[in-house]
Amino acid sequence: MHTKTEGSFSREPVVIKTEALTRKYGKISAVDSMNLEVKEGEIFGLLGPNGAGKTTLISMLCTILKPTSGRAWVNGFDIVKEPGKVRKSIGIVFQAPSVDDLLTGLENLQMHNLLFGVPREIRKQRIQEVLSIVNLEKRADDLVNTYSGGMRRRLELARGIMHHPKILFLDEPTLGLDPQTREHIWEYISDLAVKECMTVMLTTHYMEEAESLCDRIAIIDYGKIVVLDSPSELKNQIVTDVVKLKPRIPDTEELKKLEYVRKIEEKDGLLYISIKDASKHLQDLLTHTGPIDFVEVRSGTLNDVFMHYTGREIREAEAEGGFWERMMKK
Amino acid sequence: MSEIEGIYAIWLREAKIYMREKERVISSIVSPLLWIFAFGAGVGSTIETVQGYSYQIFIYPGIVVMTVLFASLFYGVYIIWDRKLDFLKEVLVAPVSRASVFAGKVLGGATDAMIQVVFLLIIGLFISVPLTPIVIINAFLMLLLISIAMVSIGLVIGANLKSPEGFTLVINFVMWPMFFFSGALFPVSNLSGWLSVVTFINPLTYGVDAVRGIILGPHQFPIFLDVAMMLLFSLIAMSIGVLSFRRM
Numbered sequence: 331m332h333t334k335t336e337g338s339f340s341r342e343p344v345v346i347k348t349e350a351l352t353r354k355y356g357k358i359s360a361v362d363s364m365n366l367e368v369k370e371g372e373i374f375g376l377l378g379p380n381g382a383g384k385t386t387l388i389s390m391l392c393t394i395l396k397p398t399s400g401r402a403w404v405n406g407f408d409i410v411k412e413p414g415k416v417r418k419s420i421g422i423v424f425q426a427p428s429v430d431d432l433l434t435g436l437e438n439l440q441m442h443n444l445l446f447g448v449p450r451e452i453r454k455q456r457i458q459e460v461l462s463i464v465n466l467e468k469r470a471d472d473l474v475n476t477y478s479g480g481m482r483r484r485l486e487l488a489r490g491i492m493h494h495p496k497i498l499f500l501d502e503p504t505l506g507l508d509p510q511t512r513e514h515i516w517e518y519i520s521d522l523a524v525k526e527c528m529t530v531m532l533t534t535h536y537m538e539e540a541e542s543l544c545d546r547i548a549i550i551d552y553g554k555i556v557v558l559d560s561p562s563e564l565k566n567q568i569v570t571d572v573v574k575l576k577p578r579i580p581d582t583e584e585l586k587k588l589e590y591v592r593k594i595e596e597k598d599g600l601l602y603i604s605i606k607d608a609s610k611h612l613q614d615l616l617t618h619t620g621p622i623d624f625v626e627v628r629s630g631t632l633n634d635v636f637m638h639y640t641g642r643e644i645r646e647a648e649a650e651g652g653f654w655e656r657m658m659k660k
Numbered sequence: 661m662s663e664i665e666g667i668y669a670i671w672l673r674e675a676k677i678y679m680r681e682k683e684r685v686i687s688s689i690v691s692p693l694l695w696i697f698a699f700g701a702g703v704g705s706t707i708e709t710v711q712g713y714s715y716q717i718f719i720y721p722g723i724v725v726m727t728v729l730f731a732s733l734f735y736g737v738y739i740i741w742d743r744k745l746d747f748l749k750e751v752l753v754a755p756v757s758r759a760s761v762f763a764g765k766v767l768g769g770a771t772d773a774m775i776q777v778v779f780l781l782i783i784g785l786f787i788s789v790p791l792t793p794i795v796i797i798n799a800f801l802m803l804l805l806i807s808i809a810m811v812s813i814g815l816v817i818g819a820n821l822k823s824p825e826g827f828t829l830v831i832n833f834v835m836w837p838m839f840f841f842s843g844a845l846f847p848v849s850n851l852s853g854w855l856s857v858v859t860f861i862n863p864l865t866y867g868v869d870a871v872r873g874i875i876l877g878p879h880q881f882p883i884f885l886d887v888a889m890m891l892l893f894s895l896i897a898m899s900i901g902v903l904s905f906r907r908m
Contacts, residue, residue, distance in 0.1 A: 417754065428748075446754055446757055447755060
C-alpha cells in the first residue's frame with residue numbers, strides 16, 4: 331500500500347492550484363471561490379455530501395466545464411487558456427461509465443490511444459500493460475456490453491492511465507462495486523501513484539476508501555472547503571473513541587479528573603466514556619474504574635469527522651450528474 | 661498528425677458501431693424500397709412518362725437523395741445518445757480539437773449514408789437505371805457532398821438538443837419540407853409561383869438536380885451551379901457545426 335508521508339509535501343511541486351475558483355448555476359454556487367493546492371505524487375480526496383460540488387470542481391479542472399470566475403492551473407497550464415495542454419496531462423475516470431458498449435475492451439483502448447496521441451511504437455505494449463494491471467487480458471476481445479459493472483470500471487481505469495497522465499482524476503472510482511473489486515482498485519491506484527509518481531484526485535462517498543488511500547482529504551460542502559488535512563490529523567482533532575462499560579461501583583467523579591477523558595454519559599447503569607485515544611489510555615482508565623462486568627470500545631472513524639463537519643440532514647438529491655445539472659451544463 | 665489520428669479514431673468507432681447494429685442497416689434500406697417499388701410503380705402506372713423516363717426511373721435519383729438525406733440528418737440523434745450514455749465525455753476531454761471531433765463524426769455519418777447508397781445503386785442496376793461506371797462514380801461523389809452537408813445539419817441540431825424525442829420533432833420539420841420541395845418526386849421546371857420560390861431556396865433542390873442530371877441526363881441548372889450551391893451550403897453547415905461542438 332501507499333505509504334503516508336504526512337507533513338513532507340512542502341518540498342513537492344504543486345500540480346493543481348485553484349484561485350477563487352467559482353462555478354455558478356443561476357444563483358447557486360456549485361463551487362464557491364475555492365482555493366486549493368495539490369502537490370505532486372499526492373493522493374488527494376474530495377469528500378462531501380451529494381451536490382457539494384465535487385463533480386463540478388473536477389469537471390472544471392478537466393476543462394469540460396468553464397468556471398464562472400476565478401482561475402486554476404493543472405500541471406502548470408491554465409484550464410481556460412490552455413485546455414489542450416491540460417487534457418494532455420490528465421487521465422479521467424468518470425462517475426458514470428463512459429466506455430463504449432458496442433466496442434470490445436481492446437477497441438476502446440485502441441481508440442483512446444489514438445485520441446490521446448500515444449506514439450504508435452508503444453501502443454501495443456501500453457495496452458498489454460494496462461490490461462494486465464486490471465486483469466482483463468482474457469476478456470479484451472469481448473464486447474463491453476458483456477462485461478460486469480466491476481469489469482467496466484476496471485476497463486475505464488485501464489483507459490484512464492494508459493497514456494501515463496501526470497494527474498489522474500477519479501470521480502467515485504469504486505461506486506457500486508463489490509468489496510473485492512474495490513480492494514483491488516485501491517491497490518492499483520496507490521501502486522500507480524508510487525510507481526508513476528502520478529498525482530491522484532478522487533471523490534468518494536466511502537470513508538474507508540478515503541482513509542486508506544488518501545494522503546490528504548478536503549471535506550467540501552456547499553461549494554466550499556470546510557476542512558483540509560491528512561486523515562489521521564482530521565481524526566485526532568475531532569474524533570474521540572467511546573468506551574462503554576459497566577462498573578461494579580459507579581463513581582464518575584474520579585474519572586472526570588483524568589486528563590484524557592472528554593465526556594461521560596450514564597445510561598441504564600452503563601457508562602459511555604469519550605476518551606481521546608482508547609488504544610493508549612484504556613489500561614489506565616480501567617485501573618480507575620475498579621472492577622467491571624463488561625467493556626466495549628468503539629473507535630472513532632472518519633465518518634464521525636464527516637458528520638461533524640457536514641451535519642446529519644440528508645441533502646436534496648439534485649445530485650451531480652442529475653437531470654438539472656445536465657440541462658445546465660451548456 | 662494527432663488531429664488526423666483523432667478524426668480517424670472517431671470515424672472508426674462510428675463505422676464499427678454502424679456495422680454492428682444490423683437493425684440500423686436493414687431499416688434504412690426498407691423505406692427507399694417502398695418508395696421505388698410501391699410509390700414509384702403505383703403512381704407510375706397512372707403516368708405515361710416524365711422527361712422521357714418511366715415515373716419509377718424518374719424518381720429513382722430523388723429516392724437515392726432522400727435516403728442520403730434521412731440517414732444523414734437522423735445520424736445527429738446519436739450525439740444525443742452518446743451524451744446520455746456519457747460516452748461523449750471521453751471524446752470531449754481528449755486532447756483533440758472540437759473541429760476534429762466534428763470532422764470525425766461527419767465522416768462517420770457520411771459513411772453510414774454511403775453504405776446505404778451502395779445498396780440502392782445495386783437495386784438501380786436491377787430496375788434498369790442507366791448506370792455506367794462513370795455515372796456511378798460521379799453520382800457517388802455528389803451524394804457524398806450532399807451527405808456531408810446533411811450530417812452537419814443533423815449534428816448541429818443534435819449538439820443543441822438534450823432529448824432524442826426533441827430531436828425527432830425538430831428533424832421532422834427540417835427533413836420533410838426539404839424532401840418535398842426538392843423536386844425529388846417531380847420536375848421543378850414548370851412549377852408556379854410560391855412553389856418554385858420555395859424549391860429554389862431549398863439547397864437540396866440543387867443536390868437532386870445534380871444527381872438526376874448525372875444519372876438520367878435531364879437537369880434544370882448547370883451542374884457547376886448545383887455543385888457550388890451544395891459546397892457553399894456544406895461549408896455554412898460545417899462552420900455552424902464546429903461552433904456548436906465548441907460549446908458542448
